[in-house]
Amino acid sequence: AQSVTQPDIHITVSEGASLELRCNYSYGATPYLFWYVQSPGQGLQLLLKYFSGDTLVQGIKGFEAEFKRSQSSFNLRKPSVHWSDAAEYFCAVVTYNTDKLIFGTGTRLQVFP
Amino acid sequence: EAQVTQNPRYLITVTGKKLTVTCSQNMNHEYMSWYRQDPGLGLRQIYYSMNVEVTDKGDVPEGYKVSRKEKRNFPLILESPSPNQTSLYFCASSLSRGNSPLHFGNGTRLTVT
Numbered sequence: 001a002q003s004v005t006q007p008d009i010h011i012t013v014s015e016g017a018s019l020e021l022r023c024n025y026s027y028g029a030t031p032y033l034f035w036y037v038q039s040p041g042q043g044l045q046l047l048l049k050y051f052s053g054d055t056l057v058q059g060i061k062g063f064e065a066e067f068k069r070s071q072s073s074f075n076l077r078k079p080s081v082h083w084s085d086a087a088e089y090f091c092a093v094v095t096y097n098t099d100k101l102i103f104g105t106g107t108r109l110q111v112f113p
Numbered sequence: 114e115a116q117v118t119q120n121p122r123y124l125i126t127v128t129g130k131k132l133t134v135t136c137s138q139n140m141n142h143e144y145m146s147w148y149r150q151d152p153g154l155g156l157r158q159i160y161y162s163m164n165v166e167v168t169d170k171g172d173v174p175e176g177y178k179v180s181r182k183e184k185r186n187f188p189l190i191l192e193s194p195s196p197n198q199t200s201l202y203f204c205a206s207s208l209s210r211g212n213s214p215l216h217f218g219n220g221t222r223l224t225v226t
Contacts (some may be wrong), residue, residue, distance in 0.1 A: 009153075041220075043218050043219045043220055044203070044205075044215070045217070049212075090155065099212075101158075103157075104155055105153060
């Protein structure tokens with residue numbers, strides 16, 4: 001069965017530091033890939049998506065993600081984290097044959113001043 | 114403003130007392146879905162709807178009902194709530210199932226005692 005793994009449950013970084021959140025998926029073909037962010041008390045908001053083409057995609061709030069087919073990964077990055085980035089981040093995939101969206105279990109990001 | 118509106122935001126009820134959580138979207142989206150979010154489990158889909166009068170089970174449909182009589186509304190019904198349905202619930206909508214990004218409501222935190 002298709003699955004999405006976010007190995008880090010909780011990450012803490014200092015403000016201004018760089019960030020990388022990991023996401024791996026298990027699926028034979030390239031799926032559609034998404035990153036969503038959930039700020040406290042809010043619903044999820046789309047950060048970025050990858051369907052095809054350039055494997056480095058830019059999103060909102062200064063985030064980017066890189067698709068690596070060989071590693072079945074779609075890691076989220078930001079060069080300099082701001083305190084307002086503290087939130088929970090979800091990776092999600094949609095497979096071509098099912099159109100089903102599968103979420104990872106999320107990574108909670110804490111930012112220290 | 115494009116949005117998905119859920120009500121109520123918070124709900125405390127007792128076992129067996131029927132309740133409805135409303136969801137409305139103003140984007141003319143065909144696809145709507147309900148998720149529950151539990152710690153360590155990420156988001157799990159309860160039910161979804163591809164269009165008016167078309168609904169289908171997600172991964173965790175037991176104990177829930179939905180209806181889609183109008184395109185904009187997709188209420189979630191708990192006929193006889195139980196404590197294991199205590200959770201954070203999200204409604205979401207998109208243009209279509211699959212690769213269309215989801216727009217989420219702000220969530221409903223339900224506690225069943």
